[in-house]
Amino acid sequence: xxxxxxxxxxxxxxxxxxxxxxxxxxxxxxxxxxxxxxxxxxxxxxxxxxxxxxxxxxxxxxxxxxxxxxxxxxxxxxxxxxxxxxxxxxxxxxxxxxxxxxxxxxxxxxxxx
Amino acid sequence: xxxxxxxxxxxxxxxxxxxxxxxxxxxxxxxxxxxxxxxxxxxxxxxxxxxxxxxxxxxxxxxxxxxxxxxxxxxxxxxxxxxxxxxxxxxxxxxxxxxxxxxxxxxxx
Numbered sequence: 001x002x003x004x005x006x007x008x009x010x011x012x013x014x015x016x017x018x019x020x021x022x023x024x025x026x027x028x029x030x031x032x033x034x035x036x037x038x039x040x041x042x043x044x045x046x047x048x049x050x051x052x053x054x055x056x057x058x059x060x061x062x063x064x065x066x067x068x069x070x071x072x073x074x075x076x077x078x079x080x081x082x083x084x085x086x087x088x089x090x091x092x093x094x095x096x097x098x099x100x101x102x103x104x105x106x107x108x109x110x111x112x113x
Numbered sequence: 114x115x116x117x118x119x120x121x122x123x124x125x126x127x128x129x130x131x132x133x134x135x136x137x138x139x140x141x142x143x144x145x146x147x148x149x150x151x152x153x154x155x156x157x158x159x160x161x162x163x164x165x166x167x168x169x170x171x172x173x174x175x176x177x178x179x180x181x182x183x184x185x186x187x188x189x190x191x192x193x194x195x196x197x198x199x200x201x202x203x204x205x206x207x208x209x210x211x212x213x214x215x216x217x218x219x220x221x222x
Contacts, residue, residue, distance in 0.1 A: 040214070041150075041199060041214065041215045042212075042214050042215075043156075043201065043212040043215075044212075045210070045211075090155060090156065092156075101158055101161070102158065102210060103158070104155040104156040104157070105155055106154060106155040107154075107155050
């Protein structure tokens with residue numbers, strides 16, 4: 001009965017590869033997010049989707065492409081992975097755009113070698 | 114732009130109170146939050162406070178908000194070793210959360 005689940009939990013891949021991280025929420029929330037946490041633990045918003053529509057797209061390389069097939073899913077696809085993409089990526093969801101509670105997934109630790 | 118500042122480290126003895134401080138710049142913040150991140154885990158919402166409140170208490174946690182000074186604090190009473198984690202302050206005004214850099218709380222037995 002996990003609220004926000006991400007897969008995989010760990011991902012090790014070589015530079016230049018393309019990879020995807022999946023996120024699903026079973027809370028019935030309208031809004032989903034991707035955050036990136038770097039090695040210094042700084043958390044930054046990357047994308048936000050509301051009802052399958054992109055509403056926030058921060059300064060992120062266009063190698064990162066979010067895809068929301070439905071309200072409950074927001075996947076993150078990364079092309080041509082670089083060493084600097086190594087980080088922990090967190091998916092989150094909230095009831096709406098002005099949220100009182102955001103529920104976070106467990107995170108996906110991406111290591112690019 | 115919006116900014117949230119926290120001290121990076123705090124060390125306390127088991128049984129003492131911990132106070133984690135945070136300052137923010139966005140005067141239109143409607144909600145302010147405290148999240149906890151344990152090693153290797155995701156973020157867990159601990160508590161939040163609406164901007165028209167001064168204080169909120171929830172068991173061992175007390176949140177104080179000084180809106181005039183844009184200062185938020187989290188007090189943990191009777192700190193336990195299980196409280197060791199990184200604590201993130203965050204604020205929002207209708208856009209996605211802006212997080213502080215996190216305060217690493219170490220509890221010494």
